Amino acid sequence: MIKVYAPASIGNINVGFDSLGIALHRLDNGILGDYISILPNKKFELIQTGSFVKDLPKHYKNNIIFHCWLKFCKKINKTIPVKVILEKNVPISSGLGSSACSIVAFLKAINIFCNNPLNHNELIMLMGELEGLFSGNIHYDNIVPCYLGGMKLILIMDDINIQNIPFFKNWFWVIAYPGVELSTYNSRKILPNYYKRDVCIKHSQYLSGFIHASHIKQEKLALKLMKDFIAEPYRKKIIPEFDQVINKAQELGSLNYGIAGSGPTLFYIFNNLVHAQNMVKWLEHHYIKNHKGFVYICVINTIGTIVMDMET
Template sequence: MIKIYAPASIGNINVGFDTLGISLSRIDKGILGDFVSIYSSKKFILINKGYFLDDLPKKSNENIIFHCWLKFCNKIGKKIPLKIILEKNIPVASGLGSSACSIVAFLKAINLFCNNPLNDNDLLQLMGESEGFLSGKIHYDNIAPCLLGGMKLVLVTDKNKLIIQNIPFFKNWFWVIAYPGIKLSTYCSRQILPNLYKKSIFIKQNQYLASFIHACHTQQEILASKLMQDFIAEPYRKSLIPDFEKISLIAKKFGALNYGISGSGPTLFSIFNNLNFAQNMVNWLKKNYLKNNKGFVYICIINKIGTQIMETK
């Protein structure tokens, strides 16, 4: 038996569309991620549990875990019968790397269960392919930080080789995340983006991303926060987010260094370097942004560990 925990994550973080992401931990030590447990079995069995159980498909063969299992078995050339328990603690289509949590936890678990037939690069690529199965586009900005922790910049070369860079982060930053309780699929959020952009937009985005990375390495906190701008996705996706402009103004009022859409939304994040200011933002969001009892607001820091082995027998 093997049990794995994979944490939630924020992709893009405004300035790094499809390339930059962070792993999250709640400061109150509560769970913000998925657990996957696997056991020997005579056939494939998938059992779903967790607070967001109802978000998952009713049929096992429609669950991303099933597709990951098929991909892994095809990769190593044999079928591995397993009993799998997925504890779903991250809402689906929330912008918090929900699919990455399940994908990373399961593939890490089955690879370990089979004595690691896939090396780290092959395993990461398989995780990215599985993520692309859902969103329609392979991207690693949730996968890499979910697996490895921290803030990660992920580049994919023309030979499909992954280059993953650790980016220094600001340890005094508190990330307030607010999930309203409604779904917004990554696929739909990608569909709203234009097929073509002006060259000036890409130049500007690249300038900001390069400068942000430099500011992180040189620990220029204020400069880094100002450079977290999104010229590619936010101008289009903000129309899908309830009261985005209003919440942006409130975040500024409460002293946020910056704010934005977590991944493809509808979760929003705002960054503070003062815990009291962050708590004020939490209190306002709980009263004004949550749409139902499935919604939540947490203060987080960057998770330096990533995916963890919780139990082996």
């Protein structure tokens, strides 16, 4: 049996649309990610458990894991009969890289199960292909940090190029999922097909400046440059009570804020733990809509996807 854990993640981080992302680790060491277990079997079988199992498709052929299995088998030109146990702990359509969690955990697990027929780059490319299958566009800003941990800048040229970006270890990331879904596909559809030249210039300046500030450890400059000119102006209109919540965050000492991926999860950055805890209390009473919602204080997960158990 192979058991793998893949953490939740945040893509974009405001300034790096489809290019920049972080992996998350709860400060209280609680679970914020998906588990995949793979065992030998006579045929493909999928068992679904976890906190958000009720949100998954009931028929296994509609689950992303089944499509991952099909793609992997086609890639290695061999049908692998396995039993897969998915423990779904990241809500779907939340902006926390839910599909990336399942994709990354499964592909890492089955690749190990099959004695690693795919190399590192082949795995990442296949992960991105499957992410695009469900979101409408291939993007790696959740896939790569989920797989490798840390803050990652992903450059697509002739091949995929992954850059490690230094991050500020004193930052606490408060993440708040209200408990309502927001389709990644629909969130991408509301974005314009074209942007004005001045928006493109400003976006380039802020992204390059943020990367530079991160490398030279200029915290104030990095925070000032962490702005979203591409998605937030359009997506904030479909985020519940966006302006009200952001105003309160600033009042409570948030250094910055943003939409996690496509939303509706929002994140807030603090360098004072007490302020972060005060933000959590306020969000729990004013932003969470139902029992599915949650608020956690997180730091950046530096490890990424890990093997929890491996028995031969």
